[in-house]
Structure formats: C-alpha cells, structure tokens
Amino acid sequence: MWLRRAVARSQPGYVSLKGGAVKQVLALSGGVGGAKLSLGLERVLPAGALHVLVNTGDDFTHLGLHISPDIDTVLYTLAGRANQAQGWGLEGESWNTMEAMALLDGETWFRLGDRDIATHLWRRSQLDAGQDLAAVTQDLARRMGVKSHIYPMCRETVRTVVHTDEGDLPFQHYFVRRQCEPRVRSFEFEGLAAARPDPDVLALLASDDLGHIVVCPSNPFVSIDPVLQVPGMWQALRDHAAPVILVSPIVDGMAIKGPAAKMMAELRVPVTAAGVARHYAERYPDLVDHFLIDDSDAKLTDEINRLGLNAVCTATVMTTLEDKMRLARTCLSLEM
Numbered sequence: 001m002w003l004r005r006a007v008a009r010s011q012p013g014y015v016s017l018k019g020g021a022v023k024q025v026l027a028l029s030g031g032v033g034g035a036k037l038s039l040g041l042e043r044v045l046p047a048g049a050l051h052v053l054v055n056t057g058d059d060f061t062h063l064g065l066h067i068s069p070d071i072d073t074v075l076y077t078l079a080g081r082a083n084q085a086q087g088w089g090l091e092g093e094s095w096n097t098m099e100a101m102a103l104l105d106g107e108t109w110f111r112l113g114d115r116d117i118a119t120h121l122w123r124r125s126q127l128d129a130g131q132d133l134a135a136v137t138q139d140l141a142r143r144m145g146v147k148s149h150i151y152p153m154c155r156e157t158v159r160t161v162v163h164t165d166e167g168d169l170p171f172q173h174y175f176v177r178r179q180c181e182p183r184v185r186s187f188e189f190e191g192l193a194a195a196r197p198d199p200d201v202l203a204l205l206a207s208d209d210l211g212h213i214v215v216c217p218s219n220p221f222v223s224i225d226p227v228l229q230v231p232g233m234w235q236a237l238r239d240h241a242a243p244v245i246l247v248s249p250i251v252d253g254m255a256i257k258g259p260a261a262k263m264m265a266e267l268r269v270p271v272t273a274a275g276v277a278r279h280y281a282e283r284y285p286d287l288v289d290h291f292l293i294d295d296s297d298a299k300l301t302d303e304i305n306r307l308g309l310n311a312v313c314t315a316t317v318m319t320t321l322e323d324k325m326r327l328a329r330t331c332l333s334l335e336m
C-alpha cells in the first residue's frame with residue numbers, strides 16, 4: 001500500500017489539499033458531449049484532480065496540419081474559448097485563410113478558422129521537433145491555462161475508417177465532407193493493434209488515488225470504442241476499484257448531438273439508452289457499474305438492470321453550466 005501511494009505521489013496528476021490526498025477522476029471523452037461533462041467535472045473538483053482521456057481516431061492530416069478535433073474541443077471548452085454554437089473550433093473566429101484558400105481553388109470542405117490554425121501550426125511544429133502527441137497536448141493545455149490533465153487515448157497513430165455502402169471513407173471525409181450521408185456498415189480503427197495506453201494514464205490506474213471513472217455521453221461507436229479498444233485499456237479500467245459511471249448519449253430515442261442515432265439505426269442497434277447499454281454490456285463485460293439515463297427514459301430501467309448495469313435516472317441534458325455541474329455531482333456521488 002505504502003509503495004503504491006509513493007508511486008502515485010510521484011505522478012503529475014497527484015493533487016494534495018491541506019496535506020491530504022484528493023481523489024482523482026478519470027473521464028473518457030469524444031468531442032462536444034464529453035467536453036461539456038468534463039467542464040462540469042472540472043468545476044466541481046479541486047484544480048488538477050480531473051484527467052480527461054480523449055479519442056484521437058478522428059485525427060487526420062489536412063493541408064499539412066495535424067488536426068485533433070476531439071482534443072481541441074476539450075481543450076477549448078476547458079479554456080473557456082470554445083465556439084459552443086458551432087460545436088467545434090474557437091469563439092470569435094475569423095475565416096480569412098479559408099477565403100484565401102477558396103481563391104486558390106484549394107480545399108475548403110474542412111473549415112479551419114484563423115485562430116484555430118495557430119493551434120494546428122503549433123502542434124505540427126512541436127511534432128516535427130520530435131515531441132509526441134501526449135507531450136504536445138499537455139503543453140497546449142498549460143499554455144491555454146487548463147488545469148486538468150488532457151491525454152490522447154494513445155501516443156500511436158490510430159485512424160477511424162468508416163465502412164459504408166459506398167465504400168471505405170476516412171472519418172472526416174465521412175463526417176464532414178459527406179455529412180454522414182453514406183450508410184454505415186461498420187467501423188475500423190486502423191493502427192489500434194499496435195497502440196498502447198498512455199503510460200501516465202496507466203500510472204493513474206495503478207494508484208488508489210483514483211476515485212471515479214466517468215464515461216462521458218459521447219458517441220459509443222466512434223468516440224468511446226476507440227478509447228476503450230486501445231489494447232489493455234478497458235480491462236485496466238474494469239479492474240480498478242473505482243466505480244465506472246457511464247452517461248447515455250441517447251435521450252428519449254435521440255442523440256443530443258451528432259450522428260449517433262443515425263449510426264445506431266444503420267448498425268441495427270435499437271436507438272434507445274437500452275441499446276447503448278447493451279452495446280457496452282456485450283462488448284465490455286463487467287466494465288460499467290452505473291449507467292446514467294435521462295429521467296425521460298425511466299421506463300428503460302428494468303431492461304438496463306437486467307443487462308447487469310445499475311440504471312440511475314437523472315437529468316442528463318446539459319444546457320447550462322449548472323446542468324453540467326449537477327450531472328458531474330451526480331456522477332461523483334455514486335459508489336461501487
């Protein structure tokens with residue numbers, strides 16, 4: 001026990017308040033939904049106690065730049081600079097570069113704002129200088145004044161490929177260029193077999209200072225599956241003593257944001273919170289302890305409980321900061 005604590009205290013994520021150990025929280029996140037709950041968690045926790053593990057399957061190289069959409073959505077949200085109406089990018093953005101690109105007849109289907117481009121240029125320069133994505137992300141967070149710890153799901157390159165009725169599409173070509181129009185057959189996470197969980201995240205999981213693991217209401221198939229399927233990751237989460245709490249991204253048969261409902265229908269998964277619960281229960285046995293569903297889905301409680309998850313009804317739709325903090329407190333009130 002002493003040795004494990006000593007190891008934990010040497011990790012960057014260790015936080016001490018008034019000499020005592022403060023429990024750390026690990027959140028798994030994709031883009032918008034994950035960033036919203038991460039913000040709620042950050043606001044109710046002591047500074048530095050939140051660790052966010054973020055999907056990088058959506059990353060790609062575009063116009064020579066390394067784009068990490070989900071990492072940037074989490075970073076910008078926690079920095080208080082996210083364009084909330086748009087759901088990605090920075091607030092107060094201008095588009096001069098894209099307009100100039102259009103005059104060159106260059107690629108403008110993936111819109112990079114002038115300020116956002118600074119992030120991508122900086123990331124590219126640091127990667128070219130030999131830093132890995134985890135170090136670059138940590139540095140970006142520090143420069144943006146973010147106190148929480150943000151980790152890419154792995155340091156290796158993993159790319160989501162969407163198998164559709166019209167052939168295989170790289171994720172952003174499916175999502176942005178084709179506006180999720182082609183019918184999905186399945187997803188593949190290229191490079192995943194060679195990926196490893198981030199060593200800092202493994203160190204956190206090896207410590208008993210981790211109090212809760214929260215799977216945010218992000219898309220199960222393209223945001224959370226890539227994170228959990230980094231070899232060894234979901235088993236390490238399952239084997240930790242901390243409770244795993246998952247918030248359903250489907251409320252009353254609809255996705256709060258994004259194409260999750262359309263994907264589920266095309267994959268022939270029932271478009272309900274119970275359909276989401278079954279996906280996790282079957283693919284990751286014994287991982288999830290508590291499954292948070294919206295009050296409007298209370299009728300699904302028995303069905304979800306029968307899958308071995310403890311269904312908890314609460315208000316899961318996050319519109320205001322208060323909603324985000326309330327949901328965060330509910331997550332953190334749950335024990336094994």
Ligand code: FO1
Pocket residue numbers: 030031032058067068069070072073087088089109110111112113116172175176
């Ligand atoms: N999403 C869009 O729908 N259209 C865009 O032009 C677009 C540009 C973009 C630029 C930077 C960035 O970090 C994200 C951007 N996104 C855009 C969002 C992003 O592609 C997706 O929302 C995520 O990959 C899904 O989580």
